[in-house]
Amino acid sequence: MATRSKIDADLVKRGRTTPIVGGQEPALFDYCQRLGDDALILGQRLSEWCGHAPALEVDLSLANIALDLIGQGTHFLGLAGDADKLAFHRDVLDWKNCWLVEQPNGDFGQTIARQFLFSTWQHLLYQHLTNSAHEGLAAIAAKGAKEVSYHRELAADWTIRLGDGTEESARRMADGLDWCWRFVPELFEVDDVLEGLIADGIAADPRQFEDQYNSTIAEVLAEARLAAPANQRPILGGRRGHHGEHLGHLLAVMQFLPRTYPDAEW
Amino acid sequence: MSGHDWPLWEVFVRAKGGLSHRHVGSVHAPDPELALRHARDTYTRRLEGVSLWVVRSIDIVASDPEQAGEMFEPAEDKIYRHPTFYDIPDVVKHI
Numbered sequence: 412m413a414t415r416s417k418i419d420a421d422l423v424k425r426g427r428t429t430p431i432v433g434g435q436e437p438a439l440f441d442y443c444q445r446l447g448d449d450a451l452i453l454g455q456r457l458s459e460w461c462g463h464a465p466a467l468e469v470d471l472s473l474a475n476i477a478l479d480l481i482g483q484g485t486h487f488l489g490l491a492g493d494a495d496k497l498a499f500h501r502d503v504l505d506w507k508n509c510w511l512v513e514q515p516n517g518d519f520g521q522t523i524a525r526q527f528l529f530s531t532w533q534h535l536l537y538q539h540l541t542n543s544a545h546e547g548l549a550a551i552a553a554k555g556a557k558e559v560s561y562h563r564e565l566a567a568d569w570t571i572r573l574g575d576g577t578e579e580s581a582r583r584m585a586d587g588l589d590w591c592w593r594f595v596p597e598l599f600e601v602d603d604v605l606e607g608l609i610a611d612g613i614a615a616d617p618r619q620f621e622d623q624y625n626s627t628i629a630e631v632l633a634e635a636r637l638a639a640p641a642n643q644r645p646i647l648g649g650r651r652g653h654h655g656e657h658l659g660h661l662l663a664v665m666q667f668l669p670r671t672y673p674d675a676e677w
Numbered sequence: 678m679s680g681h682d683w684p685l686w687e688v689f690v691r692a693k694g695g696l697s698h699r700h701v702g703s704v705h706a707p708d709p710e711l712a713l714r715h716a717r718d719t720y721t722r723r724l725e726g727v728s729l730w731v732v733r734s735i736d737i738v739a740s741d742p743e744q745a746g747e748m749f750e751p752a753e754d755k756i757y758r759h760p761t762f763y764d765i766p767d768v769v770k771h772i
Contacts, residue, residue, distance in 0.1 A: 471719050471722075472714065572707065
């Protein structure tokens with residue numbers, strides 16, 4: 412908590428962002444970044460499929476989802492401060508996204524596994540967040556919930572088709588789930604920052620929908636004729652700025668232009 | 678998997694309530710549900726519609742272009758089949 416506040420204070424001091432005003436300032440600032448970073452990083456990841464998807468129609472599906480997520484990210488980061496500055500001028504250790512969204516695309520099975528596990532969670536989160544005492548958060552969540560409802564259904568459809576498809580598609584889908592599985596517990600982690608915001612009625616409490624999440628995942632996996640992967644040691648810490656080797660490469664691509672040409676406009 | 682293995686579906690979009698579905702193009706998809714999703718993602722990205730139909734292209738029965746003469750030309754000189762000889766009240770909008 413102390414370290415987090417210090418990072419935030421440093422950010423402000425360096426003029427890199429403008430925090431939200433209000434009693435919950437540092438925590439709310441942090442929360443907006445978590446929500447925004449999840450959406451933006453996954454949007455950037457998915458956009459890597461553009462021109463490479465298995466079929467033209469799938470290319471468009473993934474690009475549409477990416478654009479929805481980048482839009483949500485822009486809104487949340489805009490609530491935290493200057494969205495462009497937060498997106499393009501923060502280094503790896505300042506990012507608050509969960510590990511799941513920064514994972515590489517892998518093959519189509521791995522991408523669908525990640526999308527299915529994340530969108531199912533994000534949809535429940537946004538639904539709960541529409542009841543937030545913070546009007547801005549509630550509004551973004553209400554708009555995003557409709558978008559993510561579609562992401563979730565599309566990803567579940569593909570999970571079922573790949574899992575209950577050919578021998579190769581089932582193997583790839585199972586491998587993708589296996590890769591992503593250890594990043595799921597982080598989605599339900601509640602730290603001090605989140606606990607405080609939940610108590611104030613601002614943040615959604617993921618513990619409230621953990622059972623629902625698990626049963627939804629189990630239902631789809633059953634329909635896909637896939638076994639749930641064995642539990643693995645959870646990877647945690649994204650909310651505290653701990654990330655894997657993949658995030659830095661993603662940021663290098665995403666941030667290259669605004670960092671090289673700081674005044675570029677289009 | 679490849680889009681080339683998937684059957685073709687014709688896509689129809691209803692632009693708004695009260696109008697008919699109009700043919701807008703086609704998509705490849707492995708089954709009806711994904712055909713609808715592909716149609717949504719391909720043809721309604723810019724708020725083009727409120728309703729979608731997809732139908733397997735193979736299920737459409739088309740007239741033979743070779744027979745266009747006998748099919749359509751007999752209608753050419755029968756202008757009395759147009760309702761242009763009636764006075765239409767101003768209040769009637771769509772006819």
